[in-house]
Amino acid sequence: MYTILDKQTLSSVIKLMDIKAPHVAKKAKAGQFVIVRINEFGERIPLTIADFDRKAGTVTIIFQEVGKSTRHLGTLNPGDKIATFAGPLGHPTDIKKYGTVVCVAGGVGIAPVYPIAKALKGAGNTVISIMGARNKDLLFWENKMRAVSDELVICTDDGSYGKKAIVTEPLKEILGSQKVSHVWAIGPAIMMKFVSRLTKEFNVPTVVSLNTIMIDGTGMCGGCRVLLEEGAKFVCVDGPEFDGHKINWDSLLSRQRIYHEEERKASERWAHKCNLEAAIAKDTGR
């Protein structure tokens, strides 16, 4: 069992947790992920490593509450324990000096982008970061991102904070006005698809980090497979980072919908259970 040491609410639906897992913290690197399972009944979900502290033996995860498992995880508090915390998995980001790099983070993708931007900055790159989200509420870590970026652009779909734009708009301006060696883009699949399409026009190599359906995370189930130009690859062991220009995005987006119906059912059941428990608590409290 792994103990939650700290919890922060980054927005109404985005939570941060520090988990005590010295064996993972010891090996963790930017770009890698962990598999988390809440309890005996839980599913195994992949979450990107947002930060780690080798000395304290902790790993930081950040997640958006979108389905049953992430909502359930969000209700846990410091002192609570989770059943599985396995990793670090996948290949780390290839950190070196590229020149000028752009790090594009969409929504909760800010979490995995941060350690990469930090490491790229540390390796002597000029880092331009773009943070985007649907609205202000979904943005977090502005100061942390600013601290590791030479330039930071913030945008929201609805204009509630920063520029009213989607991330490809400022990216296009940047790519059109200066030489960029490399782009990282992490966020919703649809965002990564459009970023990759744009950077292809400018012929700038682009790394995306995929978060697909996964069970074991070690190459055993193949549920995470993506189609690249050269054939199918496993996100868990061949990735999670891939050349965004080679991914068959339509196949990826289609595969992400496989368990949509079951996710909805599980979420509703969870919401119902929470409401019931709240009602009982209210009732007995009276």
Add this chain to the structure above:
Amino acid sequence: MKIKRQDMPVQNSNERRGNFEEVALGFTKELALKEAERCLQCKKPKCIEGCPVGVLIPQFIKALRENNIEDSIKIMKIKNNLPAVCGRVCPQENQCEGSCLLGKTGEPVAIGRIERYIGDYELAHRTCPLNKPKNTGKKVAVVGSGPAGLACAVDLGKEGHKVTVFESLHSAGGVLVYGIPEFRLPKTVVHSEIDYAVKCLGIEIRTDHIIGKTMTLDELLDEYDAVFIGTGAGLPLFMKVPGINYSGVMSANEFLTRINLMKAYRFPEYDTPVRIGERVAVIGAGNVAMDSARCAIRLQKAFGMESGEVHVIYRRSRDEVPARKEEFHHAEEEGIIFDFLTSPVAILGDGNGIVKGIKCIRMKLGEADDTGRRKPVAIEDSEFEIKIDTVIMALGTSPNPVVFTDDGNLRRTKKGTVVADNETGRTSKKQLWAGGDVVTGSATVISAMGAGKRAAADINRFLAGKK
């Protein structure tokens, strides 16, 4: 009067299609004793030679016959610590029973069923404790907690070494837990055997440790006096046909892991879901294919798909089916449809990335290949399409390379298997042993256990000589 081979009671095929409970119910004491009577007690028993771990078969049967079940168990455990598992999953027809003299003229002794009977008795009564000897002060790491790793760990523990088993998943047991379904091998049997070994011998199991990621092999070699790799063959193979990435196409590993390890058949009580369609195709006809097909038909029933169909598509004929005989038989009883001499050439999509069918070609059997089996040859212009909404690929597996990430000195074959001595399990690297599917490619539970035991014996010799 000649006694007939005793049938084992089974769950009615109609009923069992609707549940995940064990199909074969095991011998009663009467049946076991009656079957034991059939053994000829050969002077030169062929059955022992047929067993990959050399269980003293006539001897344990004799003890049982004399109503001395505790002795029977003791004799069994000299060679095999997991009779309740092996009695259920060994392909006895190719091993002990395949060598039984009675089989020459009639039906062989049902050795597997008797083995299971005494194994289950031991599970319930625990008459034969594993004795922990004095600590030798030597430390051994075992990578993987499947059949090879467990057998190795137990034999090392019995010698008094401090054994630590590293498991990447959250539950120990390897393929016994994630691969073989509940209706064929109840998980309580596996957990009970593991817990017992852990308790008796002080073996430590560290779950959530992915060797190659969480720790490297070299780190283990630094920290331990010897290391055994029993990581199995966990990487699924996909056919090289168009359409394998459509939604609805999955590996048998994914399908079975969802069901067995994650208990998706109890969704939403358990969080992991599993999708099954009305028309399922399982590609391949080995044990994993049988397990997949039989899980699929149970899920269809559970989801109320009364008109559901499950096909097994196999490019050879009925006579070449590699699955354990009993599983093939049970699958047919349960209503699985077998499409023999049929090979998929493409998976067809609906235009939105979802599978809607398979294009197949008819095959005929040609000359024998180097494995001695007749090679299937495609019949020209015989393509046809089957309407299918779920495809499960059960085409075999290869070793997972994750464990080897940082190592250049360990010799491996082009297929990715580790090169290890068959008798000792020694690899090209000092202090490092390997055995089971990671060396042989996908094989059986018992052959992996045999390899684990042989490696343990060699490690014991090595550690005894090491000052």
